[in-house]
Amino acid sequence: MDGGIAIGRVLGIRVYLHPTWFVVFFLVTITLSSALGQEHAEWSGTLRTLLAGGTAALFFCAIFLHELGHSLLALRHGVGVRSITLFIFGGVAVMEKEPATPRAEFEIAIAGPIVSALLALAFTWLAGAAGADTPVGSMLGWLSWINFILAAFNLLPGFPLDGGRILRALLWARSRDFQRATRVAANVGQWIAYGFIGLGAAQVLFYGNLVGGLWQAFIGWFLLSASGATVRQAAIEHSLAGLLARDVMNPDVPRVQAGISVGSFARDLVMRGRRWALVEEAGRTAGLITLSDVKRVDPEQWETTPVGRVATPIEAVVTATPTQPVREVLTAIGAKNVNQIPVVEDGTVLGAVTRDTLVRAIELRGGGLP
Numbered sequence: 001m002d003g004g005i006a007i008g009r010v011l012g013i014r015v016y017l018h019p020t021w022f023v024v025f026f027l028v029t030i031t032l033s034s035a036l037g038q039e040h041a042e043w044s045g046t047l048r049t050l051l052a053g054g055t056a057a058l059f060f061c062a063i064f065l066h067e068l069g070h071s072l073l074a075l076r077h078g079v080g081v082r083s084i085t086l087f088i089f090g091g092v093a094v095m096e097k098e099p100a101t102p103r104a105e106f107e108i109a110i111a112g113p114i115v116s117a118l119l120a121l122a123f124t125w126l127a128g129a130a131g132a133d134t135p136v137g138s139m140l141g142w143l144s145w146i147n148f149i150l151a152a153f154n155l156l157p158g159f160p161l162d163g164g165r166i167l168r169a170l171l172w173a174r175s176r177d178f179q180r181a182t183r184v185a186a187n188v189g190q191w192i193a194y195g196f197i198g199l200g201a202a203q204v205l206f207y208g209n210l211v212g213g214l215w216q217a218f219i220g221w222f223l224l225s226a227s228g229a230t231v232r233q234a235a236i237e238h239s240l241a242g243l244l245a246r247d248v249m250n251p252d253v254p255r256v257q258a259g260i261s262v263g264s265f266a267r268d269l270v271m272r273g274r275r276w277a278l279v280e281e282a283g284r285t286a287g288l289i290t291l292s293d294v295k296r297v298d299p300e301q302w303e304t305t306p307v308g309r310v311a312t313p314i315e316a317v318v319t320a321t322p323t324q325p326v327r328e329v330l331t332a333i334g335a336k337n338v339n340q341i342p343v344v345e346d347g348t349v350l351g352a353v354t355r356d357t358l359v360r361a362i363e364l365r366g367g368g369l370p
């Protein structure tokens with residue numbers, strides 16, 4: 001769930017609205033406005049639409065605050081947060097890595113439902129103060145109810161829900177086996193997903209509730225695919241267990257001289273089907289150049305710009321040591337969003353771990369593919 005419309009930055013975290021968000025905003029507004037119409041036929045259509053739209057907007061603010069709760073605790077535990085995206089099923093905060101300890105995982109996971117529960121209490125109090133039969137009071141009453149549902153739903157103990165992370169933290173603390181705890185929480189997540197799909201089907205078949213039933217089944221399907229991804233990820237990490245960077249690295253590393261032009265480098269790259277190379281200067285490795293560095297250079301300057309000028313200096317390149325576990329290298333590739341990590345010992349590049357070499361290692365170990 002990456003991307004969408006960028007709406008700003010909070011604490012250095014990019015915030016996005018996914019296109020599916022507008023579908024929910026529209027549905028919530030229509031549903032609320034028609035419900036208000038049944039309860040309060042005396043209120044004008046404009047008033048009802050404004051109230052419903054305002055409530056839908058506040059609903060998404062509440063989901064954003066839930067994600068911000070996770071993010072604040074993540075930052076406190078040294079886990080970087082790349083983005084928060086609001087989409088059709090709520091929100092998602094994308095973190096750069098898994099928490100280091102069960103305690104960190106527990107605190108990050110429970111922060112979201114705590115925020116939602118506090119919001120439910122606050123809205124209940126505000127609704128009481130405004131008066132339940134007033135337009136503003138009925139809006140606040142719905143917000144209190146939906147935040148309570150949000151807290152309860154997210155506490156269901158299966159991945160990818162917060163409750164699944166809490167379950168993993170508890171199992172992890174007891175067994176000290178992160179992979180095993182992940183597999184159990186993801187499997188419970190699969191059962192919860194099947195439960196939602198079954199419940200949705202029953203709603204449609206036995207109660208004729210088409211919209212509500214389809215919605216539940218849709219949520220189940222989403223949970224199924226998300227927990228399935230976690231199950232596969234866990235299988236991959238399992239298959240990489242015990243491997244070190246030097247076991248999977250490719251020693252055949254492409255190298256170019258810093259003085260050659262970007263143009264001749266680009267042509268050579270295409271000829272040999274490469275996407276990157278180390279840049280050599282005066283007998284030592286000075287940097288790393290990739291296809292995206294080339295794309296940043298104006299094509300008219302290609303023949304006059306040496307690759308040394310646009311390459312990333314070696315000090316700024318993410319590298320690994322030969323004895324570093326492959327799992328860590330895999331995490332770094334994902335977190336830094338790079339395609340290759342040079343393996344360096346005493347200032348000498350011995351080889352590189354790339355996405356391709358990882359895929360090959362996983363295939364050889366018999367794990368599933370990502």
Ligand SMILES: [Zn+2]
Pocket residue numbers: 066067070112113154162
């Ligand atoms: Zn959450």
